[in-house]
Amino acid sequence: MPKNKKIYKIMVSAGEASGDSHGTFLLKNLKLPYQAFGMGGVNLKKVGMKIIVDNKKMAVMGIVEVLKHYPFLKKQLKKLQQTLIEKKPDLLILIDYPDFNLRLAKTAKRHNIKVLYYISPQIWAWRQGRVKKIAKLADHMAVIFPFEVEFYKKHNIPVSYVGHPLIEKIKNFQPSKKSIIKNSAKNSKIITLLPGSRNSEFNKNLPTMITTTKILQKKYNNLQVIIAIASTIDKKYFENLPNNIIKTTKTYDAIIQSDIVLCASGTATLEVGLLHKPFVIIYKINKVSYLIIKSLLKIPFIGLINLVAGHKIIPEFIQNEATAENITPAIQKILNNKKYRDKMITDLKKTHQKMIDKNQTIDISQLTTKILKNDEHKT
Numbered sequence: 001m002p003k004n005k006k007i008y009k010i011m012v013s014a015g016e017a018s019g020d021s022h023g024t025f026l027l028k029n030l031k032l033p034y035q036a037f038g039m040g041g042v043n044l045k046k047v048g049m050k051i052i053v054d055n056k057k058m059a060v061m062g063i064v065e066v067l068k069h070y071p072f073l074k075k076q077l078k079k080l081q082q083t084l085i086e087k088k089p090d091l092l093i094l095i096d097y098p099d100f101n102l103r104l105a106k107t108a109k110r111h112n113i114k115v116l117y118y119i120s121p122q123i124w125a126w127r128q129g130r131v132k133k134i135a136k137l138a139d140h141m142a143v144i145f146p147f148e149v150e151f152y153k154k155h156n157i158p159v160s161y162v163g164h165p166l167i168e169k170i171k172n173f174q175p176s177k178k179s180i181i182k183n184s185a186k187n188s189k190i191i192t193l194l195p196g197s198r199n200s201e202f203n204k205n206l207p208t209m210i211t212t213t214k215i216l217q218k219k220y221n222n223l224q225v226i227i228a229i230a231s232t233i234d235k236k237y238f239e240n241l242p243n244n245i246i247k248t249t250k251t252y253d254a255i256i257q258s259d260i261v262l263c264a265s266g267t268a269t270l271e272v273g274l275l276h277k278p279f280v281i282i283y284k285i286n287k288v289s290y291l292i293i294k295s296l297l298k299i300p301f302i303g304l305i306n307l308v309a310g311h312k313i314i315p316e317f318i319q320n321e322a323t324a325e326n327i328t329p330a331i332q333k334i335l336n337n338k339k340y341r342d343k344m345i346t347d348l349k350k351t352h353q354k355m356i357d358k359n360q361t362i363d364i365s366q367l368t369t370k371i372l373k374n375d376e377h378k379t
Contacts, residue, residue, distance in 0.1 A: 009034070009088075010034050011084060013095065016096065018197065019097060021043055022095055026093070026165075031365065037052055093116050098130065138157065141157055142160055162364040181246055190223075191225055212324040216331060229247055263279050273352070313347040
C-alpha cells in the first residue's frame with residue numbers, strides 16, 4: 001500500500017495588504033499538500049488559509065502611530081504566539097512587517113520551529129543593527145532585490161534571491177476591457193489616487209491628494225478622479241469622499257486606465273512603475289515619527305522605484321513638502337510636457353528590465369518546499 005502523503009503545517013504572518021498578496025502567490029504555487037493558518041487578509045483566505053488574525057487593522061505606520069495601537073497589536077501577537085505553540089507548524093513564514101514578526105520568530109525559535117523570512121525588512125535603509133536579531137531568529141532569508149543578497153552573505157545569514165513577486169504578478173495581469181469611468185468625456189484626463197494600504201497613512205495622505213485634484217480640476221476641464229482602495233482600509237476613512245471621486249478596488253486597472261497616478265510611498269510605487277505609468281510620490285506621517293525616522297534613514301530616496309533605478313525618475317514630496325501647491329506643478333509638467341513624460345516612461349521600462357534577473361536563485365515556492373523537506377537550498 002502506498003504511504004499517506006504528509007500534510008505540512010505552515011503558519012504565515014502577513015501584516016499588510018502587500019504581504020497578503022505575496023503570501024497568496026507563494027501558497028498558490030506550492031506543489032505539496034499543506035494546511036496554512038496565521039495572519040493575513042482576503043487573498044490568503046481565498047486560497048484556503050485559516051485566518052487567526054485578520055490583518056485589516058494591523059497596518060500601522062510610524063513610531064507614534066504604533067505606540068497608539070500598541071495594546072491591540074500586543075493582543076494579536078499573543079494570539080499568534082499561542083497558535084504557534086499549540087499547532088507547532090513545520091514552518092513559520094514571516095512576510096516583511098519586521099518589528100511584529102521578529103517577536104513571533106523569537107517564540108518560534110524557543111519551540112524549535114523553522115523560520116523562513118520572506119521579503120526582508122529594509123535594514124539596508126535604516127536600523128541596520130536589526131541584522132544581528134535576524135541572524136539569531138531566521139533560518140533562511142528569501143530576498144526580493146538582488147543587492148540584498150550580498151548584505152546578508154556579509155553577515156553569514158543563509159539567503160536566496162527569489163525575485164520580486166510583483167514581476168510575475170504584473171506579467172500575468174489581464175487588464176479589464178471595462179472602463180472604471182463610465183461615459184468619460186472625450187480628451188478628458190484621468191488621475192488615480194493611491195493613498196496607501198494602512199489606515200494611518202491613508203488618513204494622512206488623502207486630504208492633500210484631494211486638495212491637489214480640486215486645483216487640477218480648475219486647470220483641466222473634465223478631469224476624472226479615481227481612488228483605488230486596499231482591502232485593509234476601514235470604510236470610515238473613505239465613506240465621505242466627494243461624489244465626483246470614483247472608488248474602486250481594482251488597483252491595476254485604475255493605474256492602467258489613468259493618465260497619471262498620485263501615489264503614497266510604499267510597495268505601490270513599484271507597482272505603478274512596473275506598469276510604466278507616470279506618477280508622483282507623496283508621503284506624510286506623524287511629525288514626531290518623521291523626525292525620528294529621518295535621522296535614521298541611510299538612503300537618498302524613499303520611492304522604491306527610484307531606489308532600484310539608482311536615480312530619481314519620479315518626483316518625491318515628503319512631509320512638509322507634500323502640499324497641493326508643490327504637487328500640482330509636478331503633475332502638470334508630466335501631463336503637459338510630452339518629452340519629459342516619454343523620458344519618464346523610458347526610464348521606468350529600463351528599471352523594470354533591471355529587475356528581471358535571469359540569475360534568480362530559486363522560486364519562493366521551491367525554496368519553501370526544500371526547507372519543508374529538510375533539503376534546504378544552498379546558495
